[in-house]
Amino acid sequence: MPGRRLRPSLRLLGATAAIALIAVPSFAQTPMDDPLDARDAKRVDRMEKVVRELRDIVFKAQKTGAPVVVQPADTDARIAEQASRIADLEQTLTRLNGSLDAATHELDQTKRDNGALKAQLKALSDRLTADEQKAADAFAAAAQAGPPPPPEPPPQAADPKAAAADAFAKARQLMLSGDYDAAESAFSAYVTSYPDTPRTSEARYWWGKTLMVRGDSVKAAGAFIGAIRGWPQTAWAPDAVVELSRALTALKKPADACQTLGELERKYPKAPASVKTRAAVVRTQAKCG
Template identity: 55%
Template sequence: MKLKAALLASVLALTAVPALTWAQTAMPDPLDDRSAKRLDKMDKVVRELRAIVFQGRDTGKPVVVQAAETDAQIAALSERLTDLEKTLTKLNGQNETLTHDLDQARQANDGQKARADALEQRLVALEKRLADQEVATTNADTAAAAATSAPTSGDPGAAFKSARQLLLDGDYGSAEQAFAGYVEAFPDSAKAPEARYWLGETQFVREAYGDAAGNYLGAVRGWPQTNWAPDAVLKLSRALVALKKPADACKTLDELARRYPKAPAAVTSRAATTRVQAKCAA
């Protein structure tokens, strides 16, 4: 009995050793890392396919297969980039339109400014003319009052000198009144023709060409050989041009050249210019 027990114990001991060794030795993994990744990928694909199938079955709508995550992001970014490009193109167009409108507004503003400047200049010129007319009217009134209150002096020399000084002072209104008074008071004096010449000058200045022409003509009647006579004939021709009587102006210029061949250069030069204005024959 003891012998059988000992033999059984020996057998159990022998069989226990390999079992222990088997338990301690690790079994090799039939799937390496690559295979595990492939299995995971296949499992993901299967799940996606199942989701697609269930989507079509449950909703009855066309199945929309979503792109992979990276492709979806690229597509979204591409769409956003396209939108941004469209927006930029639109903004560029608006900017060009605004630039064009701004240029038009600037041109219009420049035109308005030019017109405003022209109007300002015209206004200044009109104000000056009005002021000059007021001064001339005042001077004329003063001269008339003086002529009324103090008749022409009985001394022709003093009266002529006084009228000449008014002319030199630029007081044409008073000078005109004084020379007119002299001619009326001393028509036969030696200075009467010259007084008519200066009277014509005061009238020519204020563009009273008809009156000026009459006094120039009276001054040169008889063709006096004086230093002022050639200029009086020239002014007569210019007054006739202003009165639109070119033929008479040309005849007067012919007489100027014939009567006063030694006239000053300034007179002959202005006479040539007047010939052109009157369109006199060469």
């Protein structure tokens, strides 16, 4: 608390000092019937302290004549202590307010999340209900419609010979039209589907021709070997031998190519001139002796 300024006159100060000097000893030396308890003793000590401070003020004013500022140390200390406690309480309250704000924010976020989850659950429930209703409607419709009609009998199998002839004719037509990719697939399917028909060997021959056009010498050589197995006496057989020799030459097997060309002279001595001319070209490419 602020200090008090005293400007007493000399006469007033003298009277006050006299009263103080007389009162203090009288108060201190008065005998007491009962001993003081701890609380009363403290009160007496505080009163004596105040009297001493007043006496000092009076003496100082008499000597100097200057105003005196009184600063009660005990009151200032208590004020400072209370101010410190108030500051601590304010900090604690600030922390509590911050924690409360954070908890409130988390609670609001949780409420929003719960609301979104409830909306999703409701949407899923509605979809499930709709699906169940659709399934029930479909079941009811099926029950009203009665049992399904019996399956149609499978179509009767076509004549194998006629089917084979038709497949061969389609494959040959594809080759004549220049569609070698489709012709290769058609002849390959024919050989797989009809391995024992009278035209299977010829199909292998034409299959080998389409493979040579596509540059697949490995598969072509296998197709030609299957075509001339048994050395058939057909119009296409001598050309199949030449084509086999050409495939072997492309595969870097000139000895096998030359041996195959030697069989051409023995097995097909009456081969057409065009076939023999092509055989001579292959013989030169294979460097036959």
